[in-house]
Amino acid sequence: MTLLITNARIASENSPALVAADVLISDGKVRQIGQGLVAPDGARTIDARQRIAMPGMFDAHVHFREPGFESKETIASGSEAAINGGITGVVMMPNTSPAIDSATVVANVLEIAKRTARIPVYTSGCVTKDRHGKEMAGIDGMRALGVKMLTDDGDTTGDPAVLLRAMQYATEFGMFFASHCEVPELAGPRALNEGVVSYRLGIKGSPACAEEIIIDRDIRLAHAAGAHIHIQHVSSKLGMETIRWWKSRGDVRVTAEVSPHHLLFCDEDIGDFDTNYKMNPPLRTKADNEGLLEGLIGGVFDLIATDHAPHTPFEKSQDFVAAPNGITGMDTALVSLYHYFVATGKFGWDLVVKRYSAEPRRLMGLPVPSIAVDQAVDLILFDPEGQTTFSKEFMKSKSQNTPLIDQTLKGSVDLVVLGDEILLER
Numbered sequence: 001m002t003l004l005i006t007n008a009r010i011a012s013e014n015s016p017a018l019v020a021a022d023v024l025i026s027d028g029k030v031r032q033i034g035q036g037l038v039a040p041d042g043a044r045t046i047d048a049r050q051r052i053a054m055p056g057m058f059d060a061h062v063h064f065r066e067p068g069f070e071s072k073e074t075i076a077s078g079s080e081a082a083i084n085g086g087i088t089g090v091v092m093m094p095n096t097s098p099a100i101d102s103a104t105v106v107a108n109v110l111e112i113a114k115r116t117a118r119i120p121v122y123t124s125g126c127v128t129k130d131r132h133g134k135e136m137a138g139i140d141g142m143r144a145l146g147v148k149m150l151t152d153d154g155d156t157t158g159d160p161a162v163l164l165r166a167m168q169y170a171t172e173f174g175m176f177f178a179s180h181c182e183v184p185e186l187a188g189p190r191a192l193n194e195g196v197v198s199y200r201l202g203i204k205g206s207p208a209c210a211e212e213i214i215i216d217r218d219i220r221l222a223h224a225a226g227a228h229i230h231i232q233h234v235s236s237k238l239g240m241e242t243i244r245w246w247k248s249r250g251d252v253r254v255t256a257e258v259s260p261h262h263l264l265f266c267d268e269d270i271g272d273f274d275t276n277y278k279m280n281p282p283l284r285t286k287a288d289n290e291g292l293l294e295g296l297i298g299g300v301f302d303l304i305a306t307d308h309a310p311h312t313p314f315e316k317s318q319d320f321v322a323a324p325n326g327i328t329g330m331d332t333a334l335v336s337l338y339h340y341f342v343a344t345g346k347f348g349w350d351l352v353v354k355r356y357s358a359e360p361r362r363l364m365g366l367p368v369p370s371i372a373v374d375q376a377v378d379l380i381l382f383d384p385e386g387q388t389t390f391s392k393e394f395m396k397s398k399s400q401n402t403p404l405i406d407q408t409l410k411g412s413v414d415l416v417v418l419g420d421e422i423l424l425e426r
């Protein structure tokens with residue numbers, strides 16, 4: 001396939017300025033970038049009409065629910081939701097059934113991904129057997145199949161001695177640890193943030209300290225073991241500050257992620273017990289939203305990740321305390337980041353490309369795509385003048401548990417090209 005994209009504006013992680021240019025791609029590689037390029041014989045031309053060209057996003061925290069919970073999502077439907085949102089690579093979390101805690105399950109998941117997904121799907125592996133927090137998982141076997149990230153996501157690794165031992169063991173193999181931070185005894189039923197809103201609704205809340213204590217514990221363990229620790233879905237300002245303090249010391253390798261929903265929404269948005277606002281860690285306060293944005297702009301957060309967590313309408317229709325935690329994110333992430341932050345001048349496309357495309361791939365030790373001559377094609381076109389309505393028909397995820405359902409936001413993902421294939425065109 002030979003494709004000439006004319007009148008694009010190219011975004012990169014290195015500069016806030018967009019570069020106007022035509023881009024010629026053929027046989028999966030970027031061949032030429034410049035002004036007034038002429039389409040070779042047989043080439044197709046797409047007029048980008050000032051749309052923004054950038055590399056595809058990479059989501060390092062998604063729940064694809066296969067094996068075990070295929071009514072919520074499958075690897076096939078999840079990866080289509082990713083493409084729908086301009087995401088061209090993902091890392092699955094291991095809280096499936098069975099949990100991804102051995103070479104056998106990893107091999108099974110990677111085989112399904114190879115057969116059914118149109119983008120690269122990587123998987124993390126559990127730190128402990130069945131995520132029970134007691135006994136080390138089959139780490140060496142998973143490593144042999146390419147697993148890099150170890151996490152008991154969904155829960156904190158219960159026994160710190162087991163986590164420390166796993167860190168000492170797996171760090172030698174170049175693996176790293178990703179922590180879901182939560183003291184279960186403090187978090188209680190995990191319904192929502194403890195504060196004014198939880199008191200008003202009369203529901204036992206989960207205090208931010210339940211998360212902040214484990215952020216500190218797990219970085220301390222990594223410090224002791226010489227391990228690389230990645231802190232997942234940080235939801236509180238003090239959590240962000242804890243990570244900033246550890247990073248400023250410079251003697252432990254710590255990275256961290258923030259999710260669009262923790263930047264966008266707070267506990268007051270729950271309103272009349274809307275379970276689409278229920279996730280773990282919970283939405284905290286407006287001051288936390290502001291603290292997290294400060295952390296993203298200031299580089300405390302290395303990456304943006306959605307924690308895409310699909311659940312069926314039936315499950316989410318239960319009462320607020322009984323309904324499962326999680327919201328979907330991949331269909332909506334890029335458009336919502338544009339609508340709420342880029343279009344409002346809070347940050348530029350360079351931050352989006354750096355934090356949602358480049359850094360997550362660096363975390364995983366993968367090549368980082370860019371729109372440059374001789375690079376493999378991994379390209380999306382984003383229309384800042386367009387708009388997207390997140391209707392049920394638009395969503396490619398099997399589940400639609402997001403507060404953005406049926407909302408219309410500015411911006412749209414119009415084209416996704418990976419290698420020699422157009423994965424999406426609108």
Ligand SMILES: [Zn+2]
Nearest residue numbers: 153154180280
């Ligand atoms: Zn989690």
